[in-house]
Amino acid sequence: MKTYSMEHPELGIISYTDKKRYLWLASFFMPLFPMMGVFAYYASGSEWALGIPLFFSYVVIPFLDWGLGSDENNPPEELVPQLEADSYYRILTYVTVPMHFVVLIAIAWFVGTHELTIWSVIALAITAGSYSGLGINTGHELGHKKTELERWLAKVVLAVPTYGHFCIEHNRGHHTHVATAEDPASSRMGESIYKFLLREIPGAWRRGWAVERERLARKGKSPWSLENDILQSYAISAVLQGGLLFVFGWIMVPFLAIHNFWAWYQLTSANYIEHYGLLRQKEESGRYERCQPHHSWNANYIFSNLVLFHLERHSDHHANPTRRYQSLRNFENLPELPNGYYGMYILAYIPWLWYKVMDKRLLELPHINGDLSRVNIDPDARESIYQRYGQGQMPAAAG
């Protein structure tokens, strides 16, 4: 296996072997999971088989995270430039892009050409939507990069779930405003995922468009210009999803609606758990302090990180947003989630259970230590949270 090394002036020879190097090939096989249900249906003849991929995502993966545990691989900072330069890793992200088209078309074909119960159509739409949610994750990895090719591929893959405004909104909106009350993509303590969803999806859409409109205005262009990066992606979506509608008929309307929603909801779920309750402090200048490692929740589980291109090493991602997935690092003493993202999604979908697990964890973080003024709190939950956890602290004036 490839070893990276260098002679450091103070530390001597440093070397690093990425034991996960070939495990990253998993992204090649990922399309097998959404297709597994269809294969099993042909093998067994039972529509129950169509539920297998969902069972895998939401039951098997959390158990694998629990069982396989933490990821010990951590490249030394000094060798990150060498890892970044290794093109093997980036090629893996490129090849996932066409697979997202293939899987959506294949599942749409299956739905469009078989007599299925409504439940099977829903299960298949959600399955396709989860895989397209991973497409948003691939778009996220690619969209943070500086090369033209990668930014173009990001627009292409985001077209599958019609989410072309994501990169602009995420890079220029979320990363700038993360862990503040103003960010629609940072969840607040006491805010359920269902309430967050209604703030996050429209908020992200509005902010993505606002940023792109301003950019085009600086160039003296109308928002309807062909240079609009969002519209370019939407145009691909229109061809893809319009084509499916044309070929497979009206059944595609509910199928694609559920598919798109579920892909967006995967992103909503990730956003919900990544910064829950965390808050940057305002400095005297009126700026927020720069995003610190303790402003993101992390998970260092080997399995789900392989599925998500290291998204769960989230603090390093916010410190170095353009850094490639293979070089993201884990650090000690970060806000840590008790399971990988998929397990945490399930927890988030059951709000009382989420609060029970996370609120205590949030308040125990060393930089918060019970001080509610250092927490991003839902204004509607402020009273009850201060009553419950305030120990005599007074709520600050809303604002």
Place this chain on the structure above:
Amino acid sequence: MATFKCPGCDYLFVEERGDDHEGYPPGTAFESLPKEFTCPDCGVRYKEDFEQVED
């Protein structure tokens, strides 16, 4: 004309070149960028974080 660098991700704002994608024409003075300017690549460094580099 000067060059300014993002200390986080090494994005360069070369005044001579401007940044076409962002809508800053060649010859745009760094000084004249809006005060809300953030790094177009990483999005996390503000205008006042940028450092002038020697050319």
